[in-house]
Amino acid sequence: MSVLIFVELDEGKIKKSSQEAIFYGAKVAETMGTSATAVVAGQADQSELAAAGRFGATKVLHAADGKLNEPNGMAYASVVAAAAQQEGASVVVLAKSSLADAMAARLAGKLKAGLAANAIELPDLSDGFQVKTSIYTGKAFAYTNLTADTKILAIKKNTIETEETDATATVEAFSPALNDGDFGLKVTNTEKATGDVLLPEADLVVSAGRGLKGPENWGIVEDLAKALHAATACSKPVSDLDWRPHHEHVGQTGIKVSPNLYIAAGISGAIQHLAGVNSSKVIVVINKDPEAPFFKSADYGIVGDVFDVLPRLTKAVQAL
Amino acid sequence: MKILVCVTSVPDTTTRITFTDNNTKLNKAGVQFITGPYDDYALARAVELKEQSGATVTVLTVGEVDAEPVIRKCLAIGADDAIRVNADPADAYFVAGQIAAIAKENKYDLILMGRESIDYNGGQVHGIVAEMLGIPSISPVMKLDISGSTARMTREIEGGKEDLEANLPLVLGCQEPIAEWKIPNMRGIMSARTKPLKVVQPTGNDTLTTVASYELPAPRGAVKMIPADQAETLIQLLRTEAKVI
Ligand SMILES: Cc1cc2nc3c(=O)[nH]c(=O)nc-3n(C[C@H](O)[C@H](O)[C@H](O)COP(=O)(O)OP(=O)(O)OC[C@H]3O[C@@H](n4cnc5c(N)ncnc54)[C@H](O)[C@@H]3O)c2cc1C
Ligand SMILES: Cc1cc2nc3c(=O)[nH]c(=O)nc-3n(C[C@H](O)[C@H](O)[C@H](O)COP(=O)(O)OP(=O)(O)OC[C@H]3O[C@@H](n4cnc5c(N)ncnc54)[C@H](O)[C@@H]3O)c2cc1C
Numbered sequence: 001m002s003v004l005i006f007v008e009l010d011e012g013k014i015k016k017s018s019q020e021a022i023f024y025g026a027k028v029a030e031t032m033g034t035s036a037t038a039v040v041a042g043q044a045d046q047s048e049l050a051a052a053g054r055f056g057a058t059k060v061l062h063a064a065d066g067k068l069n070e071p072n073g074m075a076y077a078s079v080v081a082a083a084a085q086q087e088g089a090s091v092v093v094l095a096k097s098s099l100a101d102a103m104a105a106r107l108a109g110k111l112k113a114g115l116a117a118n119a120i121e122l123p124d125l126s127d128g129f130q131v132k133t134s135i136y137t138g139k140a141f142a143y144t145n146l147t148a149d150t151k152i153l154a155i156k157k158n159t160i161e162t163e164e165t166d167a168t169a170t171v172e173a174f175s176p177a178l179n180d181g182d183f184g185l186k187v188t189n190t191e192k193a194t195g196d197v198l199l200p201e202a203d204l205v206v207s208a209g210r211g212l213k214g215p216e217n218w219g220i221v222e223d224l225a226k227a228l229h230a231a232t233a234c235s236k237p238v239s240d241l242d243w244r245p246h247h248e249h250v251g252q253t254g255i256k257v258s259p260n261l262y263i264a265a266g267i268s269g270a271i272q273h274l275a276g277v278n279s280s281k282v283i284v285v286i287n288k289d290p291e292a293p294f295f296k297s298a299d300y301g302i303v304g305d306v307f308d309v310l311p312r313l314t315k316a317v318q319a320l
Numbered sequence: 321m322k323i324l325v326c327v328t329s330v331p332d333t334t335t336r337i338t339f340t341d342n343n344t345k346l347n348k349a350g351v352q353f354i355t356g357p358y359d360d361y362a363l364a365r366a367v368e369l370k371e372q373s374g375a376t377v378t379v380l381t382v383g384e385v386d387a388e389p390v391i392r393k394c395l396a397i398g399a400d401d402a403i404r405v406n407a408d409p410a411d412a413y414f415v416a417g418q419i420a421a422i423a424k425e426n427k428y429d430l431i432l433m434g435r436e437s438i439d440y441n442g443g444q445v446h447g448i449v450a451e452m453l454g455i456p457s458i459s460p461v462m463k464l465d466i467s468g469s470t471a472r473m474t475r476e477i478e479g480g481k482e483d484l485e486a487n488l489p490l491v492l493g494c495q496e497p498i499a500e501w502k503i504p505n506m507r508g509i510m511s512a513r514t515k516p517l518k519v520v521q522p523t524g525n526d527t528l529t530t531v532a533s534y535e536l537p538a539p540r541g542a543v544k545m546i547p548a549d550q551a552e553t554l555i556q557l558l559r560t561e562a563k564v565i
Contacts, residue, residue, distance in 0.1 A: 074457070098475075099477070102459055105451075108412070108444055108528075109447060109449075110451055114411075114413070114529045115412065115528075135534075137438055139336075139537070140534055144530070144532070147528055148413075148529075181454065184487065187482050189482060199479065200478055204564070240497075247476055247478070253358065261558065261562070279537075282562045285543075297540060300544050300562075301544070302548055303548060308551075313555060315552075316556075
């Protein structure tokens with residue numbers, strides 16, 4: 001009967017977004033009068049697995065087969081489907097990410113489950129199963145009823161504020177039969193920025209647009225991001241022009257972010273850009289044009305030259 | 321090679337979304353409908369593959385008759401023929417069921433979709449279709465080359481990308497820079513008028529979600545402006561007032 005939570009690790013640690021998913025799943029379980037079980041696929045430290053308990057999971061199913069060490073949405077979907085069957089779970093929770101999204105879609109197909117792809121609140125179970133989801137790329141919300149027996153909730157970052165206890169979860173080995181068909185993709189090369197704060201996971205984001213004039217000027221953006229321990233992001237033309245890598249592009253056709261703080265420097269605030277960032281808690285806009293549309297969607301604004309303002313902000317952060 | 325491209329008809333990206341009927345229906349008044357921007361990337365790559373190696377490209381939408389202008393545009397851009405499943409696309413599972421039924425009948429080598437629709441942002445139709453067909457799905461794909469029955473792709477992952485290889489048939493969710501968006505030319509528009517557009521009835525009616533009502537985001541409070549020569553006070557405000565750093 002339990003609520004299942006698909007948990008991702010990054011460099012051996014439970015991802016922050018997955019901590020949120022566990023906490024959210026535990027809340028749903030509480031409302032349903034049941035318990036929360038986390039599922040982890042691939043190599044992981046026993047102590048880190050037990051730490052899922054801090055966020056409310058009572059049990060962790062660990063599928064440790066070496067074939068699962070490489071992230072694989074199809075194989076993970078099979079693992080979670082098997083776990084759902086073993087546990088009789090009718091609700092699966094996961095935090096949105098490229099891996100989790102791919103996995104959730106396959107899982108929805110396998111379990112014939114209703115999938116809320118961008119849940120932003122806890123579900124309302126008082127009459128059926130309803131959850132508030134973000135649609136039209138953050139331009140609107142839908143109160144979505146999940147009418148299938150099995151429900152999948154893919155939550156956006158900052159859906160719920162987590163609290164921690166010092167509970168630990170019991171860890172159980174889980175060895176479902178793996179399906180060869182799930183291993184038909186061959187990864188031939190991986191390029192991944194290391195050491196940086198990952199954009200979709202980041203609490204703080206410093207983003208810049210065409211106002212920076214060229215890639216050679218990104219140092220001032222990176223300096224502020226570094227001082228704040230923030231991730232860097234950019235507008236679409238900036239990644240189209242190859243000033244910055246594609247995985248930094250935010251907006252309607254890029255990554256959707258909902259950090260605590262989004263600082264936009266030299267970005268005009270086109271509706272397609274806003275769509276991907278407007279669920280950020282606090283938005284700061286720095287633009288030399290007082291008429292820039294972005295100011296209308298900002299909490300704090302500075303009319304000024306980025307080449308002057310950004311270094312001064314960096315110094316002020318360093319002085320804290 | 322047979323390619324199927326699945327496209328949605330969605331409000332233009334500049335649309336200010338509003339609702340009618342007590343917040344239970346999208347207000348379509350004055351809304352311009354376009355092909356989903358990610359679907360456009362999928363179509364553009366399909367047409368390039370056709371030009372390079374002689375594939376056939378079929379476009380498919382699940383939608384009411386008002387989705388047809390979007391399909392005609394896809395034909396004008398270079399698709400060979402089109403199928404419209406005449407149904408209200410009630411949810412992702414229903415749509416996926418329709419696409420899978422057509423794919424089973426026609427055995428495509430490659431099914432290209434957008435990484436996600438820009439109305440419901442589900443990012444799930446490709447995965448569900450692939451699951452129904454028992455074949456791999458990959459998303460979001462930024463680069464695609466085909467040689468023989470092998471596809472070589474680049475997929476975006478968090479903070480980077482990876483190269484992969486897989487055998488056809490495959491279902492892919494596409495995004496930039498897989499190809500440049502294509503704009504129809506006059507010759508394309510003329511020829512699109514006579515290209516076949518088949519309307520078929522839906523099979524089954526499984527839906528797993530319904531929307532009870534819609535809501536617009538609450539407006540942000542007034543912006544607090546800080547003079548540029550006092551930029552440092554922003555950092556204080558973010559710490560003490562907004563409490564985000
Ligand atoms: C279908 C579609 C999808 C799209 N998807 C996206 C998307 O996902 N994400 C996205 O970002 N865009 C997207 N766009 C593009 C979008 O419409 C805008 O063109 C884009 O966001 C503009 O980027 P920008 O703000 O960096 O550049 P600009 O609009 O050129 O703005 C630059 C800004 O910098 C300011 N500036 C210049 N110099 C300085 C200085 N020295 N100091 C301070 N300020 C300065 C200027 O006043 C200006 O406001 C999409 C467009 C379409 C049609
Ligand atoms: C007037 C109207 C009302 C709608 N109401 C709802 C609603 O209440 N709830 C709801 O879930 N959906 C609704 N839709 C349908 C929605 O547009 C999608 O077709 C469907 O729900 C899948 O959405 P998704 O975001 O999960 O797709 P995604 O999984 O994000 O789409 C990925 C890709 O799948 C393909 N695809 C998606 N939909 C279609 C389609 N219809 N035909 C062909 N290919 C497609 C495209 O290539 C797309 O890029 C409505 C559509 C219209 C026009």
